[in-house]
Amino acid sequence: MVVGGGIAAAAGPQMYLATIGLFVLPIAEETGFSRTTVTGAYSVAAVGMALGLLIVAQIVDRFAARYILVPSFVLFAVSMALIALVPPIAPVYFIPCFFVGFFGGGTVVPATRAVVSWFDNNRALAIGIVTGIIGLGAALAPVLAGALIDSVGWRLAYACMALIAVVVSVTMVTLFVRARAERHVRGRLVQETQVEGRDVSLELPGLTFREAVRTRQFWRIALGLGLVGVVVIGLQVHLVPMMTDRGLSDGQAGTLLVVFGLASLVGRVAGGFIIDRVHGAIVGPIVMLAPIAGLFFLHPPFTSAAVAVAFIGVAFGIEGDLLAVLITRYLGTRNFGRILGPVQAAFLLGSAFGPLLLGLGYDTLGSYDPVIPVLMGVLVVGAILIATLGPYTYPAVNGFDQLAARDELAASEVLSDIAASSDIRGSSDRPRVHVHQ
Numbered sequence: 001m002v003v004g005g006g007i008a009a010a011a012g013p014q015m016y017l018a019t020i021g022l023f024v025l026p027i028a029e030e031t032g033f034s035r036t037t038v039t040g041a042y043s044v045a046a047v048g049m050a051l052g053l054l055i056v057a058q059i060v061d062r063f064a065a066r067y068i069l070v071p072s073f074v075l076f077a078v079s080m081a082l083i084a085l086v087p088p089i090a091p092v093y094f095i096p097c098f099f100v101g102f103f104g105g106g107t108v109v110p111a112t113r114a115v116v117s118w119f120d121n122n123r124a125l126a127i128g129i130v131t132g133i134i135g136l137g138a139a140l141a142p143v144l145a146g147a148l149i150d151s152v153g154w155r156l157a158y159a160c161m162a163l164i165a166v167v168v169s170v171t172m173v174t175l176f177v178r179a180r181a182e183r184h185v186r187g188r189l190v191q192e193t194q195v196e197g198r199d200v201s202l203e204l205p206g207l208t209f210r211e212a213v214r215t216r217q218f219w220r221i222a223l224g225l226g227l228v229g230v231v232v233i234g235l236q237v238h239l240v241p242m243m244t245d246r247g248l249s250d251g252q253a254g255t256l257l258v259v260f261g262l263a264s265l266v267g268r269v270a271g272g273f274i275i276d277r278v279h280g281a282i283v284g285p286i287v288m289l290a291p292i293a294g295l296f297f298l299h300p301p302f303t304s305a306a307v308a309v310a311f312i313g314v315a316f317g318i319e320g321d322l323l324a325v326l327i328t329r330y331l332g333t334r335n336f337g338r339i340l341g342p343v344q345a346a347f348l349l350g351s352a353f354g355p356l357l358l359g360l361g362y363d364t365l366g367s368y369d370p371v372i373p374v375l376m377g378v379l380v381v382g383a384i385l386i387a388t389l390g391p392y393t394y395p396a397v398n399g400f401d402q403l404a405a406r407d408e409l410a411a412s413e414v415l416s417d418i419a420a421s422s423d424i425r426g427s428s429d430r431p432r433v434h435v436h437q
Contacts, residue, residue, distance in 0.1 A: 001118055004176025005111045006130040010137025011168040012073060013049065013104030015161060016080055017042065018138040019145035026154040031088035044094045045101030050345040052105020057341020061334075065114045067187035069173045072106030077166035079103055084155040084162075107169070108344065112324055113337045117180040120400035121276065124325045128272025131320045135265045181408040193409070200409050201416035205394055206332015212339050217330040217389055222343050224385030225323050226350050228288050231375045231382075232316045234354025235291070236260060239309065242358075242368050247300045259306050260313040267317025275318075280326050281390070285383035287318045292376050322386075323347075329392040334419065394418075 024038045060068060079099035086093045112127070119126040144164075148157035181202055183193040191202050212218045235242075239260065243253040267287075275283050294311030297304045324340065331339055361371035397414060404411040 001115060001176055001178075002126050002129050003133070004172040005115055006133025007137075008069070008073070008169040008172035008177060009107060009111055009130065009134045010141075011165045011172075012076060012107045013045075013101065014134055014138045015141045015165055016100050016104070017045065018141045019161075022142055022145050022149060023154050023157075026149060030154070031093070033088070033090060033093065037090050037093070041094065041097040044097045045104070046348055048098040048101030049105040049108075050101075050348045052102040053108060053341045053345040053348070056106045056109055057338050057345075060109050060113055060337030060341065062189055063187050064182050064184040064189060065110045065177060065179050066173055067184075068110045069107060069177060070170055072103050072110075073169040073173065074166055075103040076100060076107065077162040077169075080165065081159050081162035084158040105345075109337045109341050111177060112340065114177055114179040116324060116328055116333060116336060118401070118404055120396045120404075121398070122272075122401055123328065123396070124275035124280075124321050125269070125272035127324050128268040128270075128317075128321045131317075132265050132268040135261065135268060135317075139261055139265075180404055181412045195409055200413060201419075202412050203416045203419045204332065204334045204336075205415055205419040205422050206328075206334030206336065207339075209335050209338040212331045212335065215331070217326075217393070218339070220385040220389055221323070221326045221330065222346065224284070224288075224382045225319055225326075226347055227378050227382035227385075228291075228315065228319055229347050229351050230354040230357070231378050232291065232312060232319070232354070233351040234356075234358045234375070235312055236316070237355040238358045238362075238368065243298075243300075243305060245368065246298075246305075248302060248305065252302045252305075255302075256305060256309045259309045260316070263310040263313025264317035267314035268320055269317075271314070271318030272321045275321055275325055276396075279392070280322055280329065281387055283318070284322050284326070284386035287315050287322075288379055288383040288386065290315045292379055295372055295376060326386075326389070329394055330389060332394050332422075333415075 020039065020042050024035055027033060027038045028035055056068060056072070079096045079102075082096040083093075083100070086096065111130070115126050115130055116123060145157060145161065148160050152160065183190050183202060189202075193200050193202060207215070236257075239256055240250075240253040243256060244250060248256075271283070271287065291312045294308035294315075297308040297311075299305060299308075323343065327339055327343070328336060357374070358368060358371055361374075362368050365371070397418070400411060400414065403414070
């Protein structure tokens with residue numbers, strides 16, 4: 001499940017987003033588009049993905065994962081292939097780019113929900129491995145795209161990437177990806193099934209979307225992690241010009257992006273392992289403050305800058321694990337997809353403020369340095385919000401992962417008992433359930 005979901009997602013929208021930079025020059029040379037127009041496809045795709053996330057969030061908790069994932073991956077690949085056919089007319093060029101993001105958004109939440117359904121004791125690690133595979137795919141995609149552009153040109157390169165994406169993703173989803181104990185009628189999930197003549201509830205513990213948005217935990221998670229995302233994405237986008245301004249060569253500054261990517265991969269997997277064992281409200285603030293230490297060392301020589309960027313990259317990687325884990329621990333899994341979708345859409349749109357903040361600071365003040373204390377302050381606020389979340393409302397069920405692997409429906413009975421007890425006792429008194437092996 002973890003490997004299949006990770007590989008499928010790696011062949012999804014990240015393949016497109018990670019390679020846009022390589023297509024800028026060949027597209028501009030052939031079509032006459034400005035570089036701003038070509039790179040504007042990223043923003044158009046981001047808007048499309050945000051809308052796709054909002055729409056799929058409305059249905060992800062009601063339909064089987066494959067019934068959403070397969071059509072989304074197919075339509076994503078078709079949209080990417082259509083870029084190869086666009087004429088040199090900018091508005092027409094943006095149309096398939098928008099749908100690449102729109103249908104790509106349909107691949108994100110269902111896969112995360114499926115992974116979460118199987119794991120409780122090692123949930124963060126499972127999510128970390130999936131996102132690590134996605135990050136590895138994003139690192140390798142430019143190599144593939146560059147080879148295709150050199151050999152067949154940018155138009156056929158997009159067509160070939162689309163073919164690879166649909167074959168890999170649909171194969172992985174069909175063979176390996178489904179949520180635990182999915183029972184459905186023509187794709188629509190049912191809340192109860194029969195086993196040997198007895199009814200088994202498939203109800204999950206947790207809050208509805210309306211209940212979730214009324215809690216302080218929802219807003220602290222969204223704002224706390226969102227603020228960190230604004231800072232880290234801003235630093236990532238402006239890293240190369242910032243460091244060349246401070247005296248590094250173009251090659252050294254570019255290498256820092258590689259360091260950032262590798263550190264984020266380590267952060268995703270190692271962070272997942274740690275979060276499963278140490279409370280997220282403890283791990284989160286420590287990790288979110290790590291970039292502050294990095295910012296103090298973000299200057300030449302190259303070694304010092306590389307260490308600083310590693311701190312920032314690790315924080316970026318662990319932040320991805322924290323979002324899904326904290327939502328399930330504080331708000332439950334009943335409406336997980338409905339809750340996660342809008343938050344991720346907001347993150348996607350909000351991440352644009354980081355690069356904008358640093359860009360405006362540089363243009364107005366002539367240097368990045370005056371903006372750095374502001375970024376540090378933002379990180380401190382985010383860390384405080386996560387540190388004050390309080391104890392988990394839905395702590396891990398001891399032995400759940402082993403039980404789910406052995407008997408999916410027995411695991412469902414445990415969760416439905418928690419859901420029923422939570423409804424009776426109220427959200428302020430959630431029971432802690434243990435499964436005896």
